[in-house]
Amino acid sequence: xxxxxxxxxxxxxxxxxxxxxxxxxxxxxxxxxxxxxxxxxxxxxxxxxxxxxxxxxxxxxxxxxxxxxxxxxxxxxxxxxxxxxxxxxxxxxxxxxxxxxxxxxxxxxxxxxxxxxxxxxxxxxxxxxxxxxxxxxxxxxxxxxxxxxxxxxxxxxxxxxxxxxxx
Amino acid sequence: xxxxxxxxxxxxxxxxxxxxxxxxxxxxxxxxxxxxxxxxxxxxxxxxxxxxxxxxxxxxxxxxxxxxxxxxxxxxxxxxxxxxxxxxxxxxxxxxxxxxxxxxxxxxxxxxxxxxxxxxxxxxxxxxxxxxxxxxxxxxxxxxxxxxxxxxxxxxxxxxxxxxxxx
Numbered sequence: 001x002x003x004x005x006x007x008x009x010x011x012x013x014x015x016x017x018x019x020x021x022x023x024x025x026x027x028x029x030x031x032x033x034x035x036x037x038x039x040x041x042x043x044x045x046x047x048x049x050x051x052x053x054x055x056x057x058x059x060x061x062x063x064x065x066x067x068x069x070x071x072x073x074x075x076x077x078x079x080x081x082x083x084x085x086x087x088x089x090x091x092x093x094x095x096x097x098x099x100x101x102x103x104x105x106x107x108x109x110x111x112x113x114x115x116x117x118x119x120x121x122x123x124x125x126x127x128x129x130x131x132x133x134x135x136x137x138x139x140x141x142x143x144x145x146x147x148x149x150x151x152x153x154x155x156x157x158x159x160x161x162x163x164x165x166x167x
Numbered sequence: 168x169x170x171x172x173x174x175x176x177x178x179x180x181x182x183x184x185x186x187x188x189x190x191x192x193x194x195x196x197x198x199x200x201x202x203x204x205x206x207x208x209x210x211x212x213x214x215x216x217x218x219x220x221x222x223x224x225x226x227x228x229x230x231x232x233x234x235x236x237x238x239x240x241x242x243x244x245x246x247x248x249x250x251x252x253x254x255x256x257x258x259x260x261x262x263x264x265x266x267x268x269x270x271x272x273x274x275x276x277x278x279x280x281x282x283x284x285x286x287x288x289x290x291x292x293x294x295x296x297x298x299x300x301x302x303x304x305x306x307x308x309x310x311x312x313x314x315x316x317x318x319x320x321x322x323x324x325x326x327x328x329x330x331x332x333x334x
Contacts, residue, residue, distance in 0.1 A: 015182055015298060064225070064233030064252050085231050085252040087265040087276055096276055098254040098265060109254055109263055111278040113300060131182060131298050133280060 006151045015138050019128040021154050025161035027116045027124040031092035033157055034114065035061040043156040046071065046149035052079060062089050067097070084112075092116055099130070101144075108137035122165075173318045182305050186295040188321050192328035194283045194291040198259035200324055201281065202228040210323040213238065213316035219246060229256050234264070251279075259283055266297070268311075275304035289332075 009018040023030050033039045041054045050073070057068040068083035081102035088096040095114040100107060113129045132138040176185040190197050200206045208221045217240070224235040235250035248269035255263040262281040267274060280296045299305040 058231070060231075064227075066231030066252075085233075085254045085265070087252045087267070088274075096265070098252070098263070098278065100254070107255075109278065109280070111265065111276065111298065111300065113276070129300065131278065131300060133278065133296065133298060 030124040197291040
């Protein structure tokens with residue numbers, strides 16, 4: 001089982017970021033890890049060294065639903081908040097929603113599209129596209145350490161999927 | 168009272184469209200025309216020559232709410248459908264939502280940001296930004312006649328605001 005690699009592309013001057021990652025699991029299961037609250041809180045935790053805990057303040061993963069995630073440190077102090085609205089949740093193919101980091105001096109919203117494909121049975125290719133309101137907003141995201149957080153997220157998701165597939 | 172002019176900018180190769188328009192009305196009232204269902208159906212009707220009628224199938228203009236608009240011709244035949252989710256509705260300043268034209272061979276979602284400013288009392292500057300998932304999606308929108316529809320929409324809105332302001 002080869003370890004998945006997170007590939008990020010951000011062409012200069014554009015408003016978008018493209019991320020691809022493959023997982024050794026059926027796409028129904030990978031999709032479920034994005035829509036089942038009990039699974040989501042186990043892996044969407046950001047950079048490992050921060051040791052954050054995630055709480056789903058609001059989570060309605062369906063078209064027209066909304067979400068809000070709060071991150072706290074090990075002492076329970078609130079560190080980050082994120083929220084958005086779901087435009088489409090089409091199982092097991094696609095999730096489209098909006099995304100905003102709370103508490104920034106200037107608000108910056110992005111449109112997130114996640115596509116789940118199965119290039120071969122039992123293997124899933126996830127493609128995520130973020131389109132930002134501005135190029136500067138895209139740069140801010142890139143510089144925030146979000147990529148490192150995603151890489152750690154996907155390693156945790158890999159482990160979670162491995163346990164789920166072998167159980 | 169000078170007539171408003173709709174200005175559209177779409178830089179080549181980008182994923183966005185920027186539209187500005189001024190109205191001789193307080194921004195609270197212009198904002199209301201985007202969030203009050205009784206007002207919205209009176210002006211968001213697209214190109215005049217099509218003589219469309221609009222029906223709000225779903226309309227919850229608040230963060231986490233959704234919307235769906237159906238257009239019918241004068242005989243009641245359904246012509247177009249559009250839907251999306253609200254990310255933010257901050258009265259009277261800003262509305263951020265998603266937008267999708269229904270029934271396209273390939274789905275294309277955009278993130279819409281509408282900013283309402285009052286450069287002087289009783290006058291409102293509306294700035295609308297659409298960010299598309301792809302450059303091709305942006306081109307499709309530009310070629311669909313959406314700009315002409317918007318110009319007619321804003322003329323109707325001008326008339327509606329004039330009646331509301333003078334009553």
